[in-house]
Amino acid sequence: MNHGVVLFHTTSAALRAEKILTSAQLVVKLIPTPREFSSDCGIALRFEWDDAVRVKELLDNARVEVAGIHQIN
């Protein structure tokens, strides 16, 4: 399964994103931010890469501030 991660500036934003995406029935998981990315915030949100467009749209609509979205293996 191909995954992506959403990076945030704050934990609160990550938790807010988790709630928004979970209630939209997406499969997501909060994980420690992978080392290769920014260390802005200790946790990142992993999602299924097929949902990338949906994830971006949902977070944009809710005006959640995102530090980056990346594909991971």
Place this chain on the structure above:
Amino acid sequence: MIYLDNAATSFPKPDAVIRAMSNFLERAGGNPGRSGHRLSIEAGRIVYAAREAIAALFSVRDPLRVIFTLNATHALNLALRGIVRPGDRVVTTGMEHNAVMRPLRALERAGVRVIVVPCARDGSLNLDTMRRAIEPGTRRVVVNHASNVVGTLLPIAEIAQIAHAAGALVLVDAAQTAGVLPIGIEAMGIDLLAFTGHKSLYGPPGTGGLVIGEKVDAAIIEPLWRGGTGSRSEFEEQPDDLPDKFESGTPNGVGIAGLGAGVRFVLERGIENIRAHEVELTRMLIDGLQTIPGVVVHGTRDAEKCTAVVSFTVGNRQVSEIGLRLDEEFSVLCRVGLHCAPAAHRTIGTFPQGTVRFAPSIFTTQDDIRVALDAVRKIIQE
């Protein structure tokens, strides 16, 4: 025992609050926002859920604009010290608590102009007087939503309208009203709202917060304390992101867990139902006390125009003696004296002797009120 000191702190707390706190310590004891493991994330989720509950209570769209503090006093200090600069003109009222007056008096010494608009003896505020005081050039208006001494409500929406017309920001002290009266940040035009968690939100002591309205640019607020936030850790400068900018250091996770449960308790009971219950008890207290010869009830004496706070005096009788006898002989617990609000007592004419204050909650019954009234009657008629 009859507890009538809910304006100081509510007691008892709902079972759900105690369970949420015990659950936090037993199962979610990580440091929220600091690490990526499951206990840290679970603690973070609980803190975030409390933020959401408070956002729902005050009709705030973005829960990240809810900043947790230890109490309303810290929230008021954060707001006042964060947005008031030397040279600013600040308007407040003659019914404020020392949580507002002391920071303002300190700012006054630093070159801030503080204008205190007098209130009537029942604690009410004349809007024309307020309009004249908020002249152009006024930067901030700081008002309580309800007095902690007599419960008198101030017309926040009208005050905000006047303040905004003059270009001033409005900071509201909702320590006595959050949880008992509907508060809509946007609908009422509130820019900054300070609340406490341990009174009518039924959370534990050590909880409270500041809500930053959507129209306020958080960049104008200086943080009061700086430090670790678990975010942007590579920088030695304080981050600008909300809520981290104002929440340095490990938060009171267990307290916030309890506060979240308390707010959900309030939302489930319904503010209207809580208010209706408290208006009924307040009416019983006001009417009952006024039938006792020698008792003077202060404030509006109208349960619809105040919170569930009833202050009274009995001629020259020492309020401390009445309070002690209520406790020792009748197990009725209340608060006597100046209630940390000398300005309000000057306004209602009870400075420096103070008043006896009865403050019921959702858990107080009509029988409790009858027993308390009987106790006052017995003490006075001896």
